[in-house]
Amino acid sequence: METASTSPFKLRHKDKAEDRYRIGATVAFIVVIIGIGVPMWWHTTTVYRVDLPSSDILSLSERPIKTAVQVAIFTQQPSRGQLLISELQSAFSDSEIWAVEFKQLSPTERTVQEAHTPAALEKLLLKEYPQSMGDFMFIEWPKLQEELLLTTERSALMRSDTSSNKIAQLLHAKILQTYRINQILSTDDRMGIKSEAPQPTYEVIVSVLNPKPRLTHAQWNIALAVKTYIEPWLAQVSGVSNYTVRTQWKYRVAIEAEVKQVRDQSRLGRHYALQESALPHLLTSIAQNLSASTTDKPAINLVVYIPPCHTAPLHIYNSKDQLLTRNGVDAFISPPWGGFIIANPPERVCLAAINDEPPVPYHVSTTDNMQVMLDQLHKLLDISSELHIDGVKVVDIEQLEPRRWEYEAYLRRSAIRHISTASSTLQSLIKLLDQISYIVIDDEVGAAITNSYTDILAAKAALLEHRLGDASALAKRAFVASERGFFDASLLAQLYFPDEQKYAIYIPLFLPIMVPVLSSFNMLRGVLQARRKQKSA
Structure with missing residues (x-):
């Protein structure tokens, strides 16, 4: 009777073949996970960032603006x-x-x-x-x-x-x-309140408020008046900002401010006092009734208020009960909101109303009100220079456009403000990006930051080379680009997904996969050690 037996050589040969397959499978598994999976994970989770001239931008303050x-x-x-x-x-x-x-x-x-x-x-x-x-x-x-x-x-x-x-x-x-x-x-806050840099576009809204149109028949072609006076003047000062103008009439809009009757020697025998302290409340009460702009442009409101005859004529008084009417005009401004003009009806109109006579139509004075509006725009846009110097007299403006030296001082000041604001914006943005590493900087944001930095340098050079017009245009462009880069929505894409949350999500995902990888490393080490012992034996 024959007994079947297995050769030790065949067993060793079979074990070596199995070890070879196991080693190959383990190596392939490790290569796929570590050589392909980890780089792919690293690439897909890396925050995209365009290279920026960060050090150069941070050193902008070291280069003074000289004109x-x-x-x-x-x-x-x-x-x-x-x-x-x-x-x-x-x-x-x-x-x-x-x-x-x-x-x-x-x-x-x-x-x-x-x-x-x-x-x-x-x-x-x-x-x-x-x-x-x-x-x-x-x-x-x-x-x-x-x-x-x-x-x-x-x-x-x-x-x-x-x-x-x-x-x-x-x-x-x-x-x-x-x-x-x-x-x-100046970086010193004690120097005073700094006004904001001029915006690239504004919407000028001219509103005429007539609370009692049935009793006060005020007639005024406000669109023609604006086209004749306001639009040509704004065209003369459009080197810094662009302006769009629209007009509107508003009826049944009463001011929510307490007025006080004051006796006088006029034919009406009285007028009404509006306290200077109540002016902010007055603006608040009418602002909600003015139609808001449909665009994102900042608005400048120019309001002409026609008081009804039962509260007319209306004049502004200060806290010392002193009349603030100047040259027959009651008006004030509230930067940057706009200006307010009180256009009182003529006495004959209100006398007819008091005597229960039919309403008397009348025309609102275009010249008087437009001159006040132009003066308000001078101040609202910060063009006029109100500083008085002893022994110095300024010639009155006889033309529609502003004084040339005054407007060019405004251009120079706006260019310097745009350069300073754009530099501060870029430096703040660079510091923020350095502190928060997971903010995305895409190509569009990177181009805006780089272009703004380039235009800042060019604007500084233009000021020093006696090219005020070029400096103003370059500074405005640098300011617009810096604002676009700073407020770009893509900067917020991963702002609420920091590295801590990334680790919290990916660790539970990769940990089960890494367990067999580590086990395969242990098995591979054991097989290699066994082979080394066989060879040494």
Whole structure:
């Protein structure tokens, strides 16, 4: 009887074949998990971030904003002009924000023979010596009453005894507006409240409020008045912001403010007092009745209120019961909301109403109200310069557009404010992105930040190279790009999905998978050790 037996050699050969398959399967499993799965997981969970010039942006504050300005001085005696320029150069030599170049203009045969009036001399000089945007010129005229007379152009007339200190004072206070620039550039909160940077677009809403249209038949083509006065004026100041204008009539909108009757010597025998302290409540009561803008543009409201005859005429009083009516106008502004004008009906209209006579139609004065609105826009847009200097007189505006030197000071100030605001916005954004590593920075946000940084540098260079128009456009573009980058919605995509939550989600997912991986490592180590022992035996 034969007995079946298995050869030890065959068993060892079979064990080696099985070990080879087990090792191959284990290695393949480890390669798939660690070589493919982990990199894929790492790539899909990595936050996408565009490279940014972070260090350069953070160092923007180390590069000061300096503006070049050219000031020409015309005197009858060249020696006096040289002395003034020497003293003015010393006064501005230590300035950190101004690079003022003083240029002397000497009298010529033409200026002596043809310039018989200050206006003729100014016109001749401005024609012979063309000016760039932001330049200024002082013209000496011996018989001038004031020390300095500011014109509506880029010039000022000065008396023969005007000192360099007075000229420097005018340059700092009116032309360059150094105190406002210092407020913009200062990081000290004690310098005062800083106004916001001008927005790229505004919507100007002109509203006429007539609470009692059946009793007060006020007639006014407000659309034509706005088209004649407001729109051309806004077109002249559109270098910083763009404006869209719309008009509306509002009826049955009463002001929610307490008024007090005051006896007087008029034909009506009384008028009504509106306290200055009640003006904020008045604006609150009518703001909700004004139709809101359908766009996201900031709005400037210009309101003309026609009080009904039972509370007319209506005048504004201060806390000391002093009448605040100026030149027959009762108006006030509330930046940045807008302006308010009280257009009282004529006496004859209210006399007819008191005597129960039929309502008397009348026309609202376009000239009076539009002039007040233009003055309010000057102040609301921060164009006008209200600072008073002893010995300095400013020529009244006779044209529709603002004074040239005043508007160019506004351009310069807006450019510096846009540069400063854009720089602060970018630096805040870079610091935020460095602190929170899981905020996504996509290509659009990265392009906005980079473009803003590039335009800031270009705007600074344009200011220093005496190119005010280019600097204003570049600074505005830098400001818009910085705002777009800072408030982009994509920055919030993973803001509420930090690394801690990521680990909390992925650890329960990957831990069961890693257990067999670790077991396979242990099995592979055991097989390799067994083979090593066999070889050594």
